[in-house]
Amino acid sequence: MLNLETAAAPHRLRRVAIEPVSRVEGHGKVTILLDQENRVHQVRLHIVEFRGFEIFIEGRPYWEVPVAVQRLCGICPVSHLLAATKAMDVIAGFGPLTPTAEKLRRLLHYGQIVQSHALHFFHLSSPDLLLGFESEVAKRNIVGVAAAFPDLARQGVMTRKFGQEVIRHVAGKRIHGTGIIPGGVNKALSVEDRDTMRSGVDQIVEWSKEAVGLVVKLHETSPEFYRTFGEARANMMGLVDARGAPDFYDGGLRARDADGGPIFDHVDPASYKSLLQEDVKNWTYMKFPHIKALGAEKGWYRVGPLARVQVCDVLPTPLAEAERRKFLAAGDGKPLHGALMYHWARMIEMLLAAELARGLLDDPDIVGTDLMADKGPRREEAVGVIEAPRGTLFHHYRVNDDDLVAYCNLIVSTTNNNQAMNESIRAVAQRFLSGREVTEGLLNHIEVAIRAYDPCLSCATHALGEMPLEVDLFDAEGALVSRLRKG
């Protein structure tokens, strides 16, 4: 990938040639800049992000967009499908969805959260957590976990599979389904499919609960470490419903500051532009959004599981709510900001999604056949927002009279989390860098921090959790003093 060097002295730095293979694979790259005293001055995570998509979609017919977007991001296609379709519901002129259509979409979304969180925790992160950050790289993967903790690994795989099956039943395919269309859904759920899922869901709820228990146990081994690793005090944002419970699929935007104080609440996501400002920086193609009212310095925020379980007032299902209370207790009433706390929050969410899915599978509407909403006049502009597994996802479109997209703006979860991730990596670097050398240990710790956020990098979800990563260390003069890479 491009070597986008430090701002201090970019002209003096040697550029690294692009390697086509690493571009395709999506190497993660971190540069650390030291100050005169060899302390960490600045840290930057460089990732290849899919800007340019907006340009691609302009001039295309609006009904193509929900399918096109999920194809362009292979990591959470369902999230893009849902966010884009929500926008297109409005553009196409549809009224409120039928109960069956909305419930099917929600079921799809919960299925996706279960599969994504399970993948993330069991396949990608549990090797670090269970086997140790510095355990042998060759064994630090799901295969290694399976050898050491066979039951756990099996549960992880099965839980993820359940999520995938939900997606397949609702969207038509495990990935890249087209079951969701503007105005509703194009396929009713059969009673048999519902029954199949219903018969498996209790077990999934049970396993999800055990997964939370596992994280809790891990934290108990070293609470201080878990609480403070990669800690970055941040504002937090997420969608909540009228009761103040998190709403993965819909709802109003709420933000709280690092101490839990209110910033804004129940704001219609369609007006996101009045709340958030997106900055462009000269060293990366990724945008940096922040809360306008607080300014660029203080306005950056966190999204995703760790933000969601802390901006809400309650979780809507009993088991998950009980777990949330335990979680809050770990912070003594204060919000938690450590990177590893993401895992705990994530497993609580997996439990929540499983419980919510169970509720829907018990709801007779889910096998209803009234799938499409009534259609009114077409509209010009819409914003579709959902809580993707990794955090808030915005899709904003304007469509011209000829039905072609005239404007498109996306803010993906990873973009929302951009600054927060950088801050966490900085915290890790400050704590674990000694001297002027990138050690294996430092590299591993940085990797663990990045992975906790679950950024939507293909490298972060690399097969068997092997994340190609390079860490470069520059001194105050801008000279490269150390480099280490893996993968």
Added chain:
Amino acid sequence: MDNEFTIDEQPVPFVPGQTILEAAKAAGYYIPHLCFQPDFKRHGGCKLCTVLVNGRTQTACTHKAAVGQEVDVNTPELNAMRRSLVQMLFIEGNHFCPACEKSGACQLQALGYEYEMMSPHFVELYPHREVDATHPDVMIDFNRCILCELCVRASRDVDHKEIFAVAGRGLDAKLIINSPTGKLGDSAFAVADRAAQVCPVGAIVIKRVGFATAIGDRPYDREPISAEAESCELPEVR
């Protein structure tokens, strides 16, 4: 023995005047085609239906069947040629199948599968082409037009409107629209026209239908294109 010829060594009867393709179709033998549809005047431009007639390459959709002809259709060499043709049609336009609403009901894509096209092979030309969405009910995405001229023929011979024509030479050959502005919206085109239904690819599409039929439930998702030997019609479901 009279009025019989062979396809891949199998005897096939024909009615005098029939083309090889028509006779094959009547006998349930699949010969690939893109620019052929039974109701329209013969064209012979896509060359997908290329076969060997007594050892010489011929287009089956225009070449008349004759007594005693030995026709080869399904040979590795011919199939490789067809794959090259499909690859050429792919790289000539901009075919982003994953997001194309015709996917699964598109004959070009189906032929790509049929002839095991694993890559475009040739360097993509990535032409700059427009979308004409000026018509209220129908859209043309020129990125996906393969110049089969079915719409030209349907509009001229069935709808009697002559809305489409092909202009330009070589790679510059392109579909044009007969209207004061050159835009579909200013033409007499109507969604009920036969020409709105004949496009074998995703170039002429009815607006706002999109993915009403889920991918996976589409005709060529269920059966390969070669299974349609007898109908040769465009699949019903879009």
Added chain:
Amino acid sequence: MAIAGYVVGATKGFIYLRGEYKHLQEPLQRDIDTMRASGRLGTSIRGAPGFDFDVEIHMGAGGYVCGEGTAQVESLEGKPGRPRVRPPSMVSVGYLGKPTVVDNVETLAHCTEIAVDGGASFAKRGTKTSTGTKLVSVSGDCERPGVYEYQFGVTIGRILQDCGAPAAVTAVQIGGASGVLVTPDEFSRRIAFEDISTAGAFMIFGPDRDIFEVARNFAHFFAHESCGFCTPCRVGTAIQRNIMEKIAEGRGSNYEVNDLKRLAEFMKRTSHCGLGETAGNAVRDALNKFRPAFERRLRARDFAPAISLEAALEPARRITARDDADAHLDVEG
């Protein structure tokens, strides 16, 4: 033409004159008028009752492909010059659906010769299978380019000698862009149907000519002249041109060279008309006979990517309004 008309029973003839020869239109029309005035065209030609024949000049806008009979008739009808599907052949369904004979001037001129002197006299010239004479239109690197008339069977060496070609000719392209490329070791070959048959074009490439460049020009020519009707020629000629360009830019490899060969064969077998069928000949011949001219330009022997990574980053730079040094690569050699 009148004779041909008499023989087949036609009463109307067209002279198809390409736009490039507009300057010939006037003198030609004058000749026609004279003939009509002297009773050699019109009704009851030379007093023979029922021998009616008249001629009209048609200015064609068509390109190279209009040399193909059916494309010419299409053009005559005012349509784009695109070859027709055969059968039916021209002699049963031609111009405006009527039976039509399409021949070139040279053939018709020979008819007159035969009509006047008799077939036996005509057959005396030439070889056993190629009787008569042939007009050869010599161009390129020689002292006396022009149109020569030879008996069939003349050697290439003889023509070169007559027109004052340099001693060290690199090659001769016979039969125009669609023809064959002939190297010095083949200069004893003959112009005849049984050896090298040609419509008459004879292009000489002198000692300083780079055959790769010659082939590249031909590739451009075909990409430009393809009528666009059929897939293999429309796209194939463009691919051929692009590959030649890639090699010319020094980014080619054996992969491209092999692809060119495959392409020539493919176009030959699948194209709709003679243009496409022969569109790969010039490049293929050049490749077979002057391989070093290609090889010298190859960058790698096995494979070189078609895209330039540096150029591929341009859209990203545009989108982000960046053009600083870090947004560029320094790997491209």
